Amino acid sequence: STQETTPQICVVGSGPAGFYTAQHLLKHHTRAHVDIYEKQLVPFGLVRFGVAPDHPEVKNVINTFTQTARSDRCAFRGNVVVGRDVSVPELREAYHAVVLSYGAEDHQPLEIPGEELPGVVSARAFVGWYNGLPENQKLAPDLSCDTAVILGQGNVALDVARILLTPPEHLEKTDITEVALGVLRQSRVKTVWIVGRRGPLQVAFTIKELREMIQLPGTQPILDPSDFLGLQDRIKDVPRPRKRLTELLLRTATEKPGVEEAARRALASRAWGLRFFRSPQQVLPTPDGRRVAGIRLAVTRLEGVGESTRAVPTGDVEDLPCGLLLSSVGYKSRPIDPSVPFDPKLGIIPNTEGRVVNAPGLYCSGWVKRGPTGVITTTMTDSFLTSQVLLKDLKAGLLPSGPRPGYTAIQALLSDRGVRPVSFSDWEKLDAEEVARGQGTGKPREKLVDRREMLQLLGH
Numbered sequence: 185s186t187q188e189t190t191p192q193i194c195v196v197g198s199g200p201a202g203f204y205t206a207q208h209l210l211k212h213h214t215r216a217h218v219d220i221y222e223k224q225l226v227p228f229g230l231v232r233f234g235v236a237p238d239h240p241e242v243k244n245v246i247n248t249f250t251q252t253a254r255s256d257r258c259a260f261r262g263n264v265v266v267g268r269d270v271s272v273p274e275l276r277e278a279y280h281a282v283v284l285s286y287g288a289e290d291h292q293p294l295e296i297p298g299e300e301l302p303g304v305v306s307a308r309a310f311v312g313w314y315n316g317l318p319e320n321q322k323l324a325p326d327l328s329c330d331t332a333v334i335l336g337q338g339n340v341a342l343d344v345a346r347i348l349l350t351p352p353e354h355l356e357k358t359d360i361t362e363v364a365l366g367v368l369r370q371s372r373v374k375t376v377w378i379v380g381r382r383g384p385l386q387v388a389f390t391i392k393e394l395r396e397m398i399q400l401p402g403t404q405p406i407l408d409p410s411d412f413l414g415l416q417d418r419i420k421d422v423p424r425p426r427k428r429l430t431e432l433l434l435r436t437a438t439e440k441p442g443v444e445e446a447a448r449r450a451l452a453s454r455a456w457g458l459r460f461f462r463s464p465q466q467v468l469p470t471p472d473g474r475r476v477a478g479i480r481l482a483v484t485r486l487e488g489v490g491e492s493t494r495a496v497p498t499g500d501v502e503d504l505p506c507g508l509l510l511s512s513v514g515y516k517s518r519p520i521d522p523s524v525p526f527d528p529k530l531g532i533i534p535n536t537e538g539r540v541v542n543a544p545g546l547y548c549s550g551w552v553k554r555g556p557t558g559v560i561t562t563t564m565t566d567s568f569l570t571s572q573v574l575l576k577d578l579k580a581g582l583l584p585s586g587p588r589p590g591y592t593a594i595q596a597l598l599s600d601r602g603v604r605p606v607s608f609s610d611w612e613k614l615d616a617e618e619v620a621r622g623q624g625t626g627k628p629r630e631k632l633v634d635r636r637e638m639l640q641l642l643g644h
């Protein structure tokens with residue numbers, strides 16, 4: 185039975201979900217072998233390509249992931265696009281179990297006219313650009329305008345606003361790419377509006393990110409006190425984290441700042457503001473139709489109570505001029521393979537506790553399991569749960585018995601198809617190179633962003 189053989193397990197995706205799933209499997213099964221497949225040449229998913237460069241402490245999880253990857257029962261197989269280079273049925277044939285942890289790679293479209301105009305950029309692409317994601321390196325965002333508008337009021341929106349408004353010299357010692365830093369140094373953006381359909385009680389960012397915005401050097405907040413009318417009474421009944429967040433918003437919007445803060449704000453050359461009760465209706469073009477010139481917003485009011493409050497249009501509209509429009513209304517998972525069930529509406533793989541429905545031996549964890557919300561620790565918890573369920577199924581004899589070839593079989597397929605995977609020690613070489621390149625300028629690393637160059641460095 186599988187109890188005596190070595191369980192061969194593979195995980196698809198090397199973000200937090202992939203690594204936490206692998207970590208849990210290795211810790212709670214003394215013989216299990218885990219292969220982690222990753223389409224990029226480098227590991228760590230959104231920890232490398234999402235988390236903001238000025239939040240280095242968040243990236244410390246990489247140390248734990250590195251421990252996992254160095255285990256002799258674990259192998260990183262980068263440069264393999266599952267669904268293209270190897271199919272999920274092929275993986276299921278080669279392994280006792282397959283865990284899909286491939287995240288949410290697309291952005292949620294706005295689905296409004298004018299979305300395709302130059303100057304309209306997804307926050308996902310913008311984040312990928314400043315974080316060195318190879319596919320976004322040609323983005324070249326035009327920051328020659330005075331005003332940028334961000335649609336969406338989550339943590340990603342605040343990350344983007346903060347990167348746009350942070351004095352570039354404060355980013356010099358981060359791992360932001362040199363190219364992005366150069367563009368930010370030339371930026372003329374003075375005002376950033378962060379727009380949401382609903383009100384202050386429904387914002388999806390956390391107090392830590394808000395506090396950073398309020399304290400951002402050289403900037404001042406613009407909040408409309410009338411958006412906060414009657415809020416004081418209503419916050420009594422909301423859960424504590426939401427209450428503290430709303431209180432900070434409320435104080436910032438309505439209280440007169442102290443002398444020191446007033447002086448700081450008077451000197452500010454840049455500003456950011458939260459625009460509530462506005463739903464994007466149409467991207468407005470310049471007269472020649474070539475670029476974005478603004479966004480038409482439908483004014484909304486709220487219906488319903490609590491978290492399920494909906495924004496409904498009042499019939500009024502407002503035009504907000506801008507030269508850069510960033511849509512930050514969410515990430516979205518893609519279907520990976522026709523053989524794997526996918527719920528296009530929820531954008532997830534349908535599953536119960538991480539077991540993919542009607543597909544024994546197939547599991548999922550992370551954003552592709554739950555949808556693209558929640559921080560790294562949320563992803564950790566749900567990945568541990570998926571691993572627990574898998575190990576339970578293994579113990580109960582629900583997974584294929586007898587040995588499975590694991591990577592040996594896949595390696596042969598990949599080699600036939602001309603695909604050359606990279607290993608974790610390959611990553612460690614690239615990592616060392618990045619760190620070395622950062623040293624001259626005092627950066628923790630200068631990210632390699634060119635796949636060809638990276639492969640060359642590895643002698644591929």
Ligand code: FAD
Pocket residue numbers: 196197198199200201202221222223224227228229230231234235236239242264265266267285286287288289311340343515520549550551552557558559560561563
């Ligand atoms: P991902 O991290 O996206 O990992 C998925 C991996 O799968 C990627 O490496 C991808 O390349 C790979 N993959 C995709 N398709 C394939 C395929 N076909 N074949 C092989 N591999 C594939 N959380 C915090 O706690 N703190 C923060 O400061 C923070 N900042 C964030 C900033 C941004 C901009 C974003 C978007 C998220 C942020 N988060 C933050 C949330 C955190 O990143 C997520 O909770 C977490 O990364 C989700 O993990 P995941 O493994 O499901 O997805």
